[in-house]
Amino acid sequence: MTFFINSVYFGMVLTFVAYEIGLFCKKKIRLAIVNPVVIASLIVGAVLVLGKIDYETYSESVQYITYFLTPATVCLAIPLYRQIHLLKKYPLAIMGGVFSGVLTAMVSIYFIALIFGLTHEQYITLLPKSIxxxxxxxxxxxxxxxxxxxxxxxxxxxxxxxxxxxxMLKLFRIKNPVAKGLAIGTCSHALGTTKAMEMGEVEGAMSSLAIVLTGILTVIGVSIFANFIG
Amino acid sequence: MKYLKQLAIVLIVSLLAELMAYLIPLPVAASVYGLVLMLIGLITHIIPLRLVEDVGDFLVENMGIMFVPPTVGIIACVDELKQMWIPLLVAGIFTTFLIMIITGLVTQALIKKTGGES
Structure with a gap:
């Protein structure tokens, strides 16, 4: 058993198999709630806890998977480039939408901090949670x-x-693909973008764009909002 | 051969992005600089689309698996979580709904209003 755990391939195999199971479940059960990332994480988490395996050991083995997160994010520019005409067509709507989303994030975290009496440190911890x-x-x-x-x-x-x-998008009758993509990317960053990609190329591209815009606006936003709770 | 060349280009952009993140004193991640660099490269045709397309689409389509390790990482900070798990969950779940709805509705309304002319 120790041999397996210490092999660099252990965490890799565990992650790939768990993800395949997640993909299989998603194909069989066509529900939005069945998500491969969530299923795979639950499986891996359960194996680590039941097998009393350190997260550090696992994390060292799967670092090669995580390394690809930067190149993959860089490549989000490709679907964005294919849909660049949309950015030229709706610059105001896109900027306005993302700005309102980031402002909502900052204001709502501020109120959560007030309600729960968070310390400055805890408040700062939560402020950048949507990027x-x-x-x-x-x-x-x-x-x-x-x-x-x-x-x-x-x-x-x-x-x-x-x-x-x-x-949520259906409930609030948000039907425009540009609006759908921006909404997903602004609230739930690259992980949400995987969902937006599934919905369509326009949704995926707008969600990627939202990651960049939200990231930049949040850097500015946090430096202002950080002062509000001392 | 084709794939190696494409991967090499993607990795070069990633490396340049890391350099930017190191040199520019802002809390902006390398991946965001990289995304912007790649987009500029594509728009200016310095990086032709066909030279990154296959590897790029592969990486984007399979991005989900790269989020599994960080998500599993939640189990490693259970102790720290104890001090503020309720506000964290409220922020993580409730605000996310709020941001999604407001961003979506504002964008949709602005698109209708401006009708796309600009």
Missing amino acids: TTAIGMGISEKMGGIVTLTVVAISVTGITGTLSAEF
């Missing part, structure tokens, strides 16, 4: 938040957005 992990970590670290918890908040946000997007 892609790497930027969120950077902001949290620089502004004095608890980085590991920011990562947890970002993951919870991403999963929530991914799982609820279809239902």
